[in-house]
Amino acid sequence: MKLAGLLLAGIAIIANPFARLLNPPGLYIANAILVVAGILGLIIEYIKTRTSDREKKQLEKDVVKSGLYDILGVALLSVRAYQERKNTKTLRINLMVVDQTKRDLSIIAQIGMSSDPDKDITFGLGQGCCGTCAELGEVVIGDLENIYGNSYQETCQKNEGRSPWGISKLHWESTRDLKSLISVPVFDPDDLNSVIAVLNLDDKISIDEAKFTDEVVTEMLESVTYLLAKRLVKLH
Numbered sequence: 001m002k003l004a005g006l007l008l009a010g011i012a013i014i015a016n017p018f019a020r021l022l023n024p025p026g027l028y029i030a031n032a033i034l035v036v037a038g039i040l041g042l043i044i045e046y047i048k049t050r051t052s053d054r055e056k057k058q059l060e061k062d063v064v065k066s067g068l069y070d071i072l073g074v075a076l077l078s079v080r081a082y083q084e085r086k087n088t089k090t091l092r093i094n095l096m097v098v099d100q101t102k103r104d105l106s107i108i109a110q111i112g113m114s115s116d117p118d119k120d121i122t123f124g125l126g127q128g129c130c131g132t133c134a135e136l137g138e139v140v141i142g143d144l145e146n147i148y149g150n151s152y153q154e155t156c157q158k159n160e161g162r163s164p165w166g167i168s169k170l171h172w173e174s175t176r177d178l179k180s181l182i183s184v185p186v187f188d189p190d191d192l193n194s195v196i197a198v199l200n201l202d203d204k205i206s207i208d209e210a211k212f213t214d215e216v217v218t219e220m221l222e223s224v225t226y227l228l229a230k231r232l233v234k235l236h
Contacts, residue, residue, distance in 0.1 A: 064234045068095060068109040071231075072199075075224050076111055079201060082220070083211055090204040092116075095186070095228060096123070097197045098134050105130055105198060108232075118174040127166045130198045133183035137195050139218055142181045143207045149176065180207035184221040189229045197232055199225060 072093050080088040092112035096105040106122045113119040123131040133140040147155045147164065152172040156163055163172075181202035188194040199221055203210040211217055 061235055064231045065109065067231050068228060069111065071224050071227055072109055072111050075199075075221060076201075078220050079211075079217055082214075082216060083209075085205075085209075091210075092202050094200050095197055096130055096134075096200065097232065098125070098195055105134055108197075116174075118171075121171065121174055123167075123171065128171060129165065129181050129183045130200050132165065133185050133198050134195045137185050137187070137193070139185070139222075140183045141207070141212055142183075143179075144181070145179045145206050148179050152176075175202075177204055178202050179204055180210040180212050182212040182217065182221070184218065184225060186225045186229050186232070189226065189233060196229060199228065 072095060076091065076093045079093075080091060083091070089112075092110070094107050094110035094113060097108045098105050103125045104122050105125070107113075107120065110119060125131050126135040129140045129142040142165070147158060150158070152163075152169045155172060181200060184199045185195045186197035186199055188196045201212070201217075201221065203212075207213060
């Protein structure tokens with residue numbers, strides 16, 4: 001009954017045509033996610049009454065992972081609306097999990113990357129925007145317009161002979177058409193000093209056009225990280 005109540009409350013707020021005007025972006029996102037969380041909770045409760053223990057665990061994991069996509073979708077749509085662009089197909093979002101044993105990050109969920117060369121890419125800790133974000137536990141914004149379209153060799157030459165962000169040639173060739181990106185740390189809900197994942201948003205337009213330096217965009221992404229973290233913990 002509590003879940004149903006939360007679900008109805010979230011729907012009531014989102015259905016209000018003045019909700020976007022009356023609420024800050026972060027609060028509106030939270031209300032949208034409240035609906036997603038309510039739906040997922042009801043599905044899990046239904047699963048518990050209908051399946052065996054082994055099936056329950058697997059189905060619960062499937063539902064939780066589906067929930068990651070739902071949350072990413074809400075965040076992506078919110079940023080798209082804030083950008084106020086007619087063509088937003090180049091805007092992509094992904095969630096990378098941190099493996100402290102291997103000291104790398106890999107994509108667990110993404111939207112807009114299914115046919116892209118970097119959909120299965122991994123980064124080491126401290127490597128690229130995402131790896132730097134995971135290592136420092138801070139929001140990292142990348143402005144790549146000044147090296148956009150260059151070869152890996154040309155890019156290194158512009159960086160005093162060093163690889164920018166410590167990335168490899170494979171990383172560069174897979175992402176060289178990007179002009180802007182932002183990475184936001186996702187902290188362990190039980191240990192706020194530990195980064196367990198990184199939420200990334202990137203685009204093929206300039207950082208000013210993408211508005212990634214605006215505090216509103218950072219707030220939109222940070223507002224979903226706790227819910228992403230709670231779901232990631234359930235997968236392990």
